[in-house]
Amino acid sequence: MKILAISLQNVRRFVDPVQIGGFGSGLNVLAAPNEHGKSTFFDALHAVFFVSHRSFDKVIKTLTPNVGGDPQVTVEFEADGARWKLEKCWSSAASRKDAKLWRDGNLVAQKSEAEDVLSGLLKPPSDGGPAGLLWVRQGVVDLESGGDEQKARRDIMTSVAGEVEAMTGGRRMETALAKCSEFLGQHLTATGKSAQNGGLKKCEVEVQGLHLRRDELAEDVRKLQGDLDRRRQVRRELEMLEAPEAHEERHQALERAVSGLRDAEEHDRKVQSGQDKLGRLEAQAEKADAKMAGLRNALREAEQAEEKASDTGKTVAQARGQRDEAQSLLDAAQTGFDEAVHLEEASAANLRLAHRVDRERSASKQRKTLGNRIETAEGLIKTLEKQQKALVAEVSTAVLQTLETLASDLSVATRSRDSAAASFAITYDEKSGGKVWRDGQVVQDGQRHVVTGQVHLDLDGIGRLEMSPPSDVDDRLVREAETALAKALAAAGVETLAAARGSHERFLKAEADLRVTQADLRAVAPGGIGALRDEFSELPPPVEVSGDVPDLQEAEQAETEARKKREAGSVVLEAARTKAQALREVLTRAEALAETAQERLTRAKAALAGYDNPAALLQTMETDAEGLVQEIAEARAVFEALKGNAPDLAAARAAEKRARSVVVSVEEKANALREERAGLDSRIAVVSSAAVEEELALVEEQLTDAQERLDRIRFDIAVYQRLDRALRAARDSARENYVAAVHKELVPLLRMIWPDAEPVIDAETGLITAITRRGKQEDFGVLSGGTQEQISLLVRLAFARILATDGRPAPVILDDAIVYTDDDRIEQMFNALTRQAEDLQIIVFSCRQRAFLGLGGTTLSISRNEDAA
Incomplete structure (x- = not known):
């Protein structure tokens, strides 16, 4: 693109129409005094290309004249082999906003359509174009302008390599990468997992749900088939159980078993009667034997009890004498032990008094030591409170950092204002x-x-x-920074930043003193002064002792001897007590045996008291017992005969029980089978009505479709991931080529000013981060303002040459862009401009009329439209 002419009307002080015409292909220079309107043309030229006619933002408002009116700018330029004319009018009223575009004298578009055609011609930074890089305003020394220009620089980085351009379409690479990221972001998280609510996650959930539903339906079908098979089996079993001939056969068998049981039970009753008679006779015989045995035992017991009573009487008399002798020995041992206990108690009391006096002496020393530590801790606490009050009164580190930041903001705002403001200097004669x-x-x-x-x-x-001052100097940021700093100083209680720094020094000293005092307090009272006071209060109170205080060692020895004597007496006492107890127990047992023997004798005599002549009675009873034995023998013979002919009652009962259980069990089983058949019929009807087999077939078909969609998504993700890696690799290659291209264009320009200069370019940002001169590398940020300004301009000239080589020429427009350059170096900058102007259009606005006479090129001037005509 090449600019041919520009006209203004109602733009700042240019209310009447003015223009600059006659732009050439190479260098174009407008050198005029300050306040002549150069920056106005610069801003207007930028606005007509890059600000929509629909806008009325702060950029357009700065172009509006003080007397009012709608800013209007017209520019003529060449692009794509045609001559174009662009006219824009901005207004606060929608009806007066306008944009028109002519091509080779023919009106081709208006309003929004004109903006669209213009965007296609220029590719502004907002649309990925590079034009914003090549506009350099007054005092610009920063290479990193950010925003639209940074995007445009990335666009150059993707376009300088021919092979990358051919493969990806340059800017299309960034679009493709963005689409890759957009597509992958719809399905994956940053860690490569399925994104919540993403297409991949939804498809995975759908497939998982269909798998579960298919398994549920398959289980239902399996259960239905099992129920059908079971119902057929139940029907066969019922037919077999309900057959008439089988039913008749079971009931006849039951009747036969019942008749056999009745016959067996009748014969069993006869056997039982014979057994009962035999039992009664045997019981009578047993009772007669018992009476005879009782009488014999009573006679024998009376004789033995008499003998036992005589023997136990003698044993009791002997045991009583031994018990009395042992009791006398026990009484003597008890008297000796009591005397030893009294002696031990007196010795123990004397020893306790000696120990209490000894502890009081130790506690007195502790009481004095703890009292001194408590007094010291209380003093340190008072000192600590004073230091904390002093610390609060001074400026803390955080507050000072805030003040320093606000002061820095004020300095930056002041420098920014001063760089845009007018200035003067006096040289005295x-x-x-x-x-x-x-x-x-x-x-x-x-x-x-x-x-x-x-x-x-x-x-x-x-x-x-x-x-x-110039009307466009904005002092607002400086005033805001001054206000913020003043408020912060007032809040900190100081008047100046220097006073704040002095207060901060006192703060640091007070803080150090505070830490020392805290350390001293921790050393004196590690657990706090409360713990010291608790320890002091827990000490035993002073003990008042009257009379002589026993010696501790003598008291311990006397207490030991008394204890040994008491222990020896305890052993003697225990032995005597054990012997006396044993003899008392011997006497008790002897007395118990004598009493038992006497009771036995009494019972034996009482048992015989009911008989007049026990011996004669015993003889009569023996004669009656012999007759009873004969009668028992006859009854046993009758019983054995009945028992030998008896049928098997248990077998008859088992047969009857089995026959009856067969009838009952068959009926119960038939009832259970009928209930099971009804349940199976119900379940089969319910499942069949749900058409689970048809639904299973449908779900399997849906699962197949969902699995295919999931496979396609996973395949697409793999493809996009592979494409993303390939594009990024290609972009890295383009960056390397970009660095090489910028280096190739920039080195000759740098060496026109610094013969041995070598730039250091960051491939990621496309910016110069440092420059090597005379064998020493210097960071860009530490260079002087003039050097930064010169490098910034040379970098843009290099970019312009790259764009021209890439088939996208754009004019370089400078507005007093070399304000910090000295007279010697400005000549070298002129040479660099002239070198690049061989195949670029460079437009220079400057107030340094005398200095820029040496630049050459096409001379421009501002004229009224009627003058130009």
Whole structure:
């Protein structure tokens, strides 16, 4: 693209139409004094290309004249082999907003359509184009402008390599990468897992759900088939159980078993009667034997009890004598033991008194030591409280850091304002002797003074000079920074930053003193002063002792001897007590045996008291017993005969029980089978009505489709991941080629100023991070403002050459872009501009008329439209 002419109307001070025409292909220079309108044309040219006619933002508002009116800009330019004319009018009223575009004298588009055609021609930074890189305003020294220009620089990085351009379409690479990221972001998280609510996750959930439903339906079908098979088996079993001939056969068998049981039970009753008679006779015989045995035993027991009573009487008398002798020995042993206990108690009391006196002596020393530590800790706590109050009164580190940051913000805002503001400097003639005065002070020779407000200078021998700041100087950020700093200083309780730094030094000293005091307090009272006081209160109170205090060692020895004597007496006492107890137990047992023998004798005599002649009675009973034995023998013979002919009652009962159980069990089984058949019929009807087999076939078909969709998504993800890796590899290659291209274009320009200069370029950002001169590498940020400004301009000239080589030429437009360059180096910058202007259009606006006479090129001027005509 090449600019041919530009016209303004109602733009800042240019209310009437003005224009700049006659732009050439190479260097174009407009050198005019300040306030001539160069920056106005620069801003208008930028606005007409890159600000929509529909906008009325702060950029357009700065173009509006003070007297009002709608800014209008017209520019003529060549692009794509045609001559174009663009006219834009911005307004706060929608009806007056307008944009028109002519091609070779023919109107081709208006309003929004004109903006669209223009965007296609220029590719502004908002659409990925590079044009924004090549506009350099006053005082621009930063290579990293960010925003749209940073995007445009990335666009150059993807386009400089021909092979990458051919493969990906340059800017299409960034679009493809964005689409890859967009597609992968729809399905995957940053860690490569399925994204929640993403297409992959939804498809996975669907497949999983269909798998579960298919398994459920398959289980239902399997159960249905099992129920059908079981129902057929139940029907066969019922037919077999309900057959008439089988039913008749079971009931006849039951009747036969019942008749056999009745016959067996009748014969069993006869056997039982014979057994009962035999039992009664045997019981009578047993009772007669028992009476005879009882009488014999009573006679024998009476004789033995008499003998036992005589023997136990003698044993009791002997045991009583031994018991009395042992009791006398026990009484003597008890008296000796009691005397030993009294002696031990007196010795123990004497020893306790000795120990208490000894502990009091130790506690007195502890009481004094703890009292001193408590007194010291209380003093340290008071000191600590004073230090904490002193610490609060000073400026802390965090507050000082805030003040330093606000001061830095004020400095940056001031420098930014000063760089955009007008300035002046005085160079005195030593012969004249005159001085320039400002506010009663001599203005220093050679010092630059910024004009941010009304300035009054008194000139010796001449008079007063008044200067006003430019109307577009914005002092708002400086005032805001000053206000913020003043508020922060007031909140901190200081008047100046220096006072804050001094207060902070006192804060640091007070903080150090506080830490020392805290350490001393921890050393004196590790657990706190409360723990010391608790320890002091837990000490035993002082003991008052009257009379002589026993010696501790003598008291311990006396207590030991008394204890040994008591222990020896305890052994003797225990032995005597054990012997006396044993003999008492012997006497008790002997007395118990004697009492038992006497009771036995009494019972034996009582048992015989009911018989007049026990011996004669015993003989009669023996004769009756012999007759009873004969009668028992006859009854046993009858019983054995009945028992030998008896049928098997248990077998008859088992047969009857079995026959009856067969009938009952068959009926119960038939009932159970009928209930099972009804349940099976019900389940089969329910499942059949649900058409599970048809639903299973449908779900399997859906599962197949869902699995295919999932496989396709996974395949697409793999493809996009592979494409993303390939594109990024290609972009890395393009960056390497970009660095090589920038290096190739930039080195000759740098060496026109610094013969041995070598740039260091960051392949990621496309920016110069450092420069090597005279064998020493210097970071870009530490270079002087003039050097940064020169490198910034040379980098943009290199970019312009790259764009031209890439088939996208764009003009380089400079607005007082070399304000920090000295007279010697500006000549070298002119050479660099002239070198690049061989195949580029470079437009230079400058207020340095004398200096830029040496630049050459096409001279431009601002004229009224009627003058130009």
